[in-house]
Amino acid sequence: MLLGGPPRRSPRSGTSPKGPQSSTGHVHFGKSPQTWPRRTRPRSPGLAAPSGVRGSTQPKRRDFPRRAWLTALSRYGARLWMGRRPSLPEARGPAPRSAAASRASRSLASPETSPSPLPATTRGAVAGGGSVQGRAGAQKEVFPGQGAGKMAAPMELFCWSGGWGLPSVDLDSLAVLTYARFTGAPLKVHKISNPWRSPSGTLPALRTSHGEVISVPHKIITHLRKEKYNADYDLSARQGADTLAFMSLLEEKLLPVLVHTFWIDTKNYVEVTRKWYAEAMPFPLNFFLPGRMQRQYMERLQLLSGEHRPEDEEELEKELYREARECLTLLSQSLGTQKFFFGDAPASLDAFVFSYLALLLQAKLPNGKLQAHLRGLHNLCAYCTHILSLYFPWDGAEVPPPRHTPAGPETEEEPYGRRNQILSVLAGLAAMVGYALLSGIVSIQRATPARAPSTRALGMAEEDEEE
């Protein structure tokens, strides 16, 4: 098993780990003995040793069945993956400069695009504080492999914004984000809360460097794999098969319950989900979009669980929750005491499991039966917090934009509220005066100044009488 460390991209192609790279004369590849671009940090000596050791464990893993399995792993087929491998080193060319440039030009303060899913200590040493420039500068030298910036526009990921202590509140967005973090893919992440703003109309959506838009999460991950950001590179074929099996388990057992907990369960929906989405979305979407999403989820759940009569709803619910609890227990047993599901390096399965579990754990649900069960499984909780602190360390600490906190909208609304009040009072006054003038209750006669006040007084008297 790997000695800790993130999944690497595959510059170490099956046959000759260092051959193709050195031939193109990449500065960083030549400079450092480590084979993984993200590891080449001449300034952090702490890394050199483990990488060296890791390098020696690599050769065992290159065999045809695993490569064949790897193509099979992606559910929607990564046919091009093997064909593209040899061309990888060229793509990695003058990466650091372009990477830094692209990073510096990112529109958002996007800590998510930090490329190195390394242990917190080393990352802390490099990343430091929270400014984009600081991060870009600090990581300039540590990210030589980002040739994507050179070839075409960087990939852009649109996903739901964060809340409840998580980088994203949506299951799919969170899974894709986590996978991107694991692999260090250079994504320009746009955290938005308006699905109509995304290029495909739904979130998450990935705009690839060629302008194509992908919106199915599995396809996004497949694309990232094709772009050589593969978290499952070092898994054996058997582990790959296990990944497929466990993902099916998650989808069949845990997903319906998650959807039910967040969208169908009335109390949770009203107090947590709808509240967040309504606050996050801009006017006027926040009136109808959460409801529409809920209807879509409900329909999906109904189709998935088959037809059932209304009186069976409760029983069905109980059954669903029972299966979910069983699923969680199974996950806990599979994880055991390991750091990640397959040893010390996170894989795509970890991304999905983390997204499910994190949502369940972090959201403050009034009706949290499954949450209670999950809290009882300590290794899963530790697993979640571990990943959160490792890969999203500043998301929990960062002050969310005012719109997304409960206090935020109020303070924002205050000035608007006052202004609205004043405006509405003025509008009312203007309407009344206008009506009075137009209907003749009050008339202003430009007669002699001496007479004017009396006329006006007469007019007022009339008004008083009418009232």
Place this chain on the structure above:
Amino acid sequence: MSLVAEAFVSQIAAAEPWPENATLYQQLKGEQILLSDNAASLAVQAFLQMCNLPIKVVCRANAEYMSPSGKVPFIHVGNQVVSELGPIVQFVKAKGHSLSDGLDEVQKAEMKAYMELVNNMLLTAELYLQWCDEATVGEITHARYGSPYPWPLNHILAYQKQWEIKRKMKAIGWGKKTLDQVLEDVDQCCQALSQRLGTQPYFFNKQPTELDALVFGHLYTILTTQLTNDELSEKVLFLSEDGKW
């Protein structure tokens, strides 16, 4: 079933031994039954045989409607009716026969995961092939599904079922898939199963488990069913480990 009812049922189930006249109901074998239902039925039969429990197979045209959950096969044991492999396994376990007792927790987790994989991918692919692939639908499925019924009921029922399956496919995201993508998924699933099996005779230890029964049911049916598109069976044939079955 609610927890109380379930406990009650398992109590009752545990009380009686397996009767001799247990029956399994499925659709008519020759003319009506479809690939996916046949696979499920065969899986249950294999499972019961692995447990050494006698079962009689009875074919009825309306088996689908008789079943408590709407799915075939279902077994009628004593005065209880249980449908689908999952609940049947639990029911049989309550009676004291279990194939997976010897597995430890991690293996049980794996077994459940792989069963879900088969259900998720293989079964869905079979359903897709039967109901969403126009060629197969027109030539085989419609004709078979409605065969016991007079016109126009046979058409109505067939279209109704097709519409329902198509909706379900859309809900799980398979609506937009092409046949090639589906076959690729089947390929991946088979490869995963093959990897997991390795060179052992069964998936876990030396004993067959319900996973073996399920996989056998699906693979055997796929291999022996005539469809318009033989690619499915070709994909499955690549698993040479099947030979032993």
